[in-house]
Amino acid sequence: MASESEATATIEDGVRRRDFINIAAVSFAGVGAGAVVLPLVAQMNPSADVLALSSTEIDISAIASGQAIKTSWRKQPVFVRNLTPAEIEEANRVPMGDLRDAETLADRTKPGKENWLITLGVCTHLGCVPLGAAEGENRGDFGGYFCPCHGSHYDTAARIRKGPAPTNLVVPPYDFTSDTVVTIG
Numbered sequence: 178m179a180s181e182s183e184a185t186a187t188i189e190d191g192v193r194r195r196d197f198i199n200i201a202a203v204s205f206a207g208v209g210a211g212a213v214v215l216p217l218v219a220q221m222n223p224s225a226d227v228l229a230l231s232s233t234e235i236d237i238s239a240i241a242s243g244q245a246i247k248t249s250w251r252k253q254p255v256f257v258r259n260l261t262p263a264e265i266e267e268a269n270r271v272p273m274g275d276l277r278d279a280e281t282l283a284d285r286t287k288p289g290k291e292n293w294l295i296t297l298g299v300c301t302h303l304g305c306v307p308l309g310a311a312e313g314e315n316r317g318d319f320g321g322y323f324c325p326c327h328g329s330h331y332d333t334a335a336r337i338r339k340g341p342a343p344t345n346l347v348v349p350p351y352d353f354t355s356d357t358v359v360t361i362g
């Protein structure tokens with residue numbers, strides 16, 4: 178039979194052990210919660226490649242008058258074209274009534290920079306990439322771009338003039354960062 182002093186020691190041991198178990202459980206929960214929170218915070222920060230895709234910077238200094246280049250923005254083709262004075266005049270001569278999707282060249286370019294025509298290279302019919310940006314490609318009946326899949330012809334302001342495409346080539350959001358650099362997006 179246990180003496181009174183032995184019984185007291187057993188109770189104290191029991192209390193101490195329970196306290197330790199409780200403290201250990203709380204500490205473990207704290208570590209667990211921390212471990213869960215970190216990946217969630219990491220997931221909420223956009224990765225570097227996602228940020229890079231949201232805008233594209235283009236050096237336009239090497240695009241001579243009459244030339245165009247193909248680039249891309251958010252995985253879509255983009256045409257950047259340096260219109261000649263004759264192409265600008267041709268676009269400005271077209272009566273609005275002749276246009277399926279009535280926009281002036283000025284509506285589709287920046288003030289004072291009407292020679293820089295920047296559009297998505299995506300036909301508004303079914304999404305093919307039209308010809309006309311690369312040297313020697315067919316520019317269609319109106320001197321702009323030509324989509325051969327079902328024959329959509331775009332003029333020198335990349336406006337739809339003939340064929341099944343319902344609307345003009347889309348002008349993406351962009352700004353001139355300097356006279357020679359354009360940022361799309």
Ligand code: FES
Nearest residue numbers: 300302303324327
């Ligand atoms: S996708 Fe261009 S004409 Fe059909």
